[in-house]
Amino acid sequence: MMNLIVGISIFLCLLAFRLKDLLVLEILLGASIFVFVPLVLMLLNEKSSIYNLFLRVLYLPSAIGAALVLAFGQTYWVLIWTFFTAFICICGLGNLLKRGTRYLEEASIDIGFIYLALGGFWLLAYEAKWRVMGFDSLTILLTAIHFHYSAFVLPISAGLLGRKQMVKGRLFLFSVTMICAGPMLIAAGITYSRIIEFMSVALYAFALYVYSMLMMKTAFRSKIAKFLLSLSSISLMATISFSMIYAFGRVSDMVYLDINQMIWIHGAVNACGVVLPALAGWLIERPEASFRFRDIPMSRIKGRGQIGEGYLFRYSLVDDRQGLGLIDSLHDYQSPWFDAEAVSSAIRQFYENTGSYELSARVRWKSWFKPLAFFYRLLSTFVQQLNLPLSESRTRMGGKIYGISERKDGRESPRAWVRKNQHGETIFVAIYSKHMHNGETYMNIALPLPFSNMTGILLPRNQENGLFLSSRSRNGAYGDEGIYLALPFIKIKLPLEESFHILNKSKSELVAIHRMWIFGVEFLEIDYDIKKRD
Structure with a gap:
């Protein structure tokens, strides 16, 4: 209020003493x-x-x-x-x-x-x-x-x-x-x-x-x-x-x-x-905003040049925890949107005992995005992160999970899932954690990038007897879902969205579909076959 009073006072003084010298447009300004x-x-x-x-x-x-x-x-x-x-x-x-x-x-x-x-x-x-x-x-x-x-x-x-x-x-x-x-x-x-x-x-x-x-x-x-x-x-x-x-x-x-x-x-x-x-x-x-800024927990880990599996060891990020899955228990994510008991035991086993499974993937870039994907591939090959092939041929992926230091990451019980192709090239280095807000537990997945990290906040839901994870905001609901770029001084919500849909193929096999959108337009689909190791 004080600034308004001062502003009006200045304006009145200006009109009183300089009115004849001012243009109409300057008065409006x-x-x-x-x-x-x-x-x-x-x-x-x-x-x-x-x-x-x-x-x-x-x-x-x-x-x-x-x-x-x-x-x-x-x-x-x-x-x-x-x-x-x-x-x-x-x-x-x-x-x-x-x-x-x-x-x-x-x-x-x-x-x-x-x-x-x-x-x-x-x-x-x-x-x-x-x-x-x-x-x-x-x-x-x-x-x-x-x-x-x-x-x-x-x-x-x-x-x-x-x-x-x-x-x-x-x-x-x-x-x-x-x-x-x-x-x-x-x-x-x-x-x-x-x-x-x-x-x-x-x-x-x-x-x-x-x-x-x-x-x-x-x-x-x-x-x-x-x-x-x-x-x-x-x-x-x-x-x-x-x-x-x-x-x-x-x-x-x-x-x-x-x-x-x-x-x-x-x-x-x-x-x-x-x-x-x-x-x-x-x-x-004075209408109230439906959105309130809050500090979503994100990993403090940021890359420095090349990522790859070696990054975790070069900077002493790995701790001594063994036998980890991507999550400790799917029941941790129970919410009004998600019933863990409705998900098959095979899907629960994959997330809780990930090391017992092997994957193969077929990457499908949408036609309109392929010219951009070519240049993206040149960069991702060097960085060894989000290193997806241009070819649609099926790629075998080996994976290993490492416990990550809570002190260095800043989130609860983080663990890194490193995936490599059959040639030993790193495809993904993703650090998994979780956080809770308003009675909902989110998967909180950080991918270190040079001097930053990209974090996907995904909410589990039940869909078609499977598990559906999405960063897309729900209609009529305001949650933490989204994909964010965490820079040293600011966190930016990116115009990206992603979803994972995991379903049973048989008792020992699963299929998953990973889709991504930019500005609401789909540009990528990855089809996974997931099998339990003999």
């Missing part, structure tokens, strides 16, 4: 910097240290720097505001990388913060009189305002709307996706083609109409919040209609609205009729 940005930060303050840092330390000097540059035009002051928006961008990007896009409403909020940094850059370009991409100073200032207004606030408002949606249908998904992508598509159109610009504006406008209709249909706790957000939506539908008229005029070389009219219609009305009531409404309603 000031409204965002001194009113809307602190409103958003206050709205999304979730008592985390990073937001407290924003509110208590960074905003005030940044706002003063912005005020000085608007009042006196001294370019170097704008750097303070630019660095502030860049820091917000880094935090938004960090959240997006850690969380992934599974929670689209939260990703939309992150993207709003990322766009604000572009607003900071374009303001710097305007004050420094840079000729970016051949744009004149008016276009550069309009671009700065765009990224301080619609590109910043609308993705955040759409994300908050998503928090209110119990069921997120296709219209909502389309709307949020286009609200997030629209500013960049329109920017590309302005730069390269008026036809692309018009088509982008049309898609963006349709997405905003959908967003507005969903907003007016959504139930709210507060009638005042409902009124304010409905008012914002109605105003938005009006202003975006004028944007369509303006874009059509540009593509048809006809002037229906000139730029000065658009400044008042699209600028002033957006500030007072769209952004202000929307933020006020959300401050009253």
Whole structure:
């Protein structure tokens, strides 16, 4: 609240003493910097240290720097505001990388913060009189305002709307996706083609109409919040209609609205009729996020160059435990989603006494991915990790399990399963463990990579009398499932998914299907035959 009071005070002083020297566009820009940005930060303050840092330390000097540059035009002051928006961008990007896009409403909020940094850059370009991409100073200032207004606030408002949606249908998904992508598509159109610009504006406008209709249909706790957000939506539908008229005029070389009219219609009305009531409404309603960051246990072990079996011994990771399976007991994974007793004894034996089994595998890369798989194979052969063949011929795999030091790994009872092909080349080095959260036990599998590790968090389920393990999030449930890249300073949720389906073939034989997807598109399938050794 203090930063909002200070921001409004600075804005009023600026208007009182420098009003006659300010352009209308600079006043609109000031409204965002001194009113809307602190409103958003206050709205999304979730008592985390990073937001407290924003509110208590960074905003005030940044706002003063912005005020000085608007009042006196001294370019170097704008750097303070630019660095502030860049820091917000880094935090938004960090959240997006850690969380992934599974929670689209939260990703939309992150993207709003990322766009604000572009607003900071374009303001710097305007004050420094840079000729970016051949744009004149008016276009550069309009671009700065765009990224301080619609590109910043609308993705955040759409994300908050998503928090209110119990069921997120296709219209909502389309709307949020286009609200997030629209500013960049329109920017590309302005730069390269008026036809692309018009088509982008049309898609963006349709997405905003959908967003507005969903907003007016959504139930709210507060009638005042409902009124304010409905008012914002109605105003938005009006202003975006004028944007369509303006874009059509540009593509048809006809002037229906000139730029000065658009400044008042699209600028002033957006500030007072769209952004202000929307933020006020959300401050009253304050929808809670369904997702909460938590520190998922992950292995501390990271590779250094080549992995392979020798890596475990070079760095003294192996302990003296013997006779291990991939897990101690399948019953450890009992949950509302999984009944261990429903799984056959042969599958349980494989997981609990893995050394008694031998495997063969057929790797099938999807056709669209094969060119990438060729280059991937060159790298994996050197690293000796995730070293899958290009050929679809069946490959025999020998395996050995080693106990791994809990002290060095950091997880509970870790053990490494090293698989090699018939030529002695290492295919996988996977370190298995488990962790529990909210009454569910997950398989926690780390694959060391150079200076990092890739960790698959898989939840067991019953399916077709077999065992089904998946990193895919369940519909309507929020768990730890996912594939993560653990770097020294950040954990990133990757756009990858995988599943294993293990079934009985006979009393002594099992089959397993391992499938992987990237951005929801399947790129790999591995079929395993698993036999008990004689």
